[in-house]
Amino acid sequence: QVQLVESGGGLVQAGDSLRLSCAVSGRTSNVYKMGWFRQAPGKEREFVAAISWNPSVTYYADSVKGRFTISRDSIKMTTYLQMNSLKREDTAVYYCAADRTTMISMVPQRYDYWGQGTQVTVSS
Numbered sequence: 001q002v003q004l005v006e007s008g009g010g011l012v013q014a015g016d017s018l019r020l021s022c023a024v025s026g027r028t029s030n031v032y033k034m035g036w037f038r039q040a041p042g043k044e045r046e047f048v049a050a051i052s053w054n055p056s057v058t059y060y061a062d063s064v065k066g067r068f069t070i071s072r073d074s075i076k077m078t079t080y081l082q083m084n085s086l087k088r089e090d091t092a093v094y095y096c097a098a099d100r101t102t103m104i105s106m107v108p109q110r111y112d113y114w115g116q117g118t119q120v121t122v123s124s
Contacts, residue, residue, distance in 0.1 A: 002026045002113040006096045009118030012086055016122075020081040022096030022115055032102045034079045035111060036070060038092035038120075045095070047106035049081060059104045064090075086122045093117040 097111035
């Protein structure tokens, strides 16, 4: 099994930055790509960004492109989501996800493992 633990969420003002972290433990050899998703109240879970483990290929939702950056540290088995120029509409619970296949996917059902989520609230 693979365990994912997110951290770094919080309450910030519009225009501020936050960095989310997702630590991977357990059968880390099963992890070939990771993604970040978010879910706002009353809305479906939506794709934010994804990164394949090796080689490092990234993909972003249009709504965050140019503002968010996903990265990974293979030694620490941690993935990061650097969020800059935050907007109110970025408010959501952010989830980290991992999968055993390399193909980047924006579909939540294509990920096998999920973290518990971390709340990000952006005030105006």
